[in-house]
């Protein structure tokens with residue numbers, strides 16, 4: 001049995017009639033760039049996140065970038081974030097002309113280690129971006145406390161955490177802004193590129209709305225230099241349909257995570273994801289840590305099981321950020337994790353039998369490696 005890492009067709013098939021109708025409506029009204037479908041989705045998504053406002057954008061990278069621009073982040077500034085994330089988090093900082101300042105992650109949740117942040121704050125620090133990696137929120141209370149004391153805004157990178165919760169609050173609703181990506185493979189995915197910012201701050205919402213539309217609040221009157229970062233009408237209409245099914249889809253992911261956990265618990269070499277008590281993890285990625293990761297990945301691939309690595313190289317060791325001057329060892333937890341992370345197939349429509357097959361294959365692969373090792377030790 002071939003088991004894909006992700007199966008979008010399986011997710012869309014039962015929604016296909018509804019999705020086709022939604023797209024047809026946008027075509028009938030020629031509401032392609034921004035417009036009423038985007039406005040409707042913004043209201044729905046803000047409500048879903050329990051935030052006052054949402055601003056629909058072109059993608060998640062735009063959401064991070066325009067939020068930082070709207071907060072006044074610019075050349076010479078520093079923004080604190082995690083090295084264990086997709087590069088977009090740091091790119092958004094760089095495209096403001098600012099510098100990403102990395103802080104190592106916590107080895108249990110793989111999110112920013114709140115204890116290490118204060119030491120990284122300088123007079124140039126302008127914001128903190130915790131990343132809710134894999135679908136679990138960073139430990140926001142100590143981060144928000146510190147930020148309040150130091151008068152810094154917290155921007156949540158919630159691009160992997162649609163519907164996740166921290167102490168009963170939805171991801172994205174606790175910082176000054178929460179940034180989301182609707183890249184097709186995300187828990188809430190469009191039929192192309194899309195993103196959004198949610199916020200309770202009306203002035204910030206207004207600034208992002210102006211920035212996403214060439215710096216204009218009124219057509220052809222440009223109050224500042226902005227950009228084109230609008231959401232497509234078709235993407236908004238698709239997202240409105242899919243949003244209604246997000247909680248059910250996340251619930252399925254959580255069931256698979258529980259099942260993986262039960263099946264893999266007796267293999268001591270595997271480090272399982274840990275959901276902290278106050279968190280509601282939505283398992284965008286189900287990442288385990290395994291010894292000899294690359295060999296395990298290859299062996300599973302030969303069995304027809306597609307896994308991933310999120311991410312093989314932490315940002316401070318990427319060529320793009322070599323100019324920051326970090327050597328191996330600078331952020332040891334992020335590095336240790338990157339060497340062992342293995343993402344198992346995870347999507348709502350995964351069948352129980354597939355979860356069992358992946359778990360059995362993973363354990364068998366590790367057992368074989370263990371026996372080879374013992375044989376060598378003799």
Ligand SMILES: *Cc1c(COP(=O)(O)O)cnc(C)c1O
Nearest residue numbers: 059060061086088089159181183
């Ligand atoms: C996907 C993602 C982004 C970027 O979103 P795009 O829509 O691809 O631009 C940013 N941060 C994280 C953590 C992501 O996973």
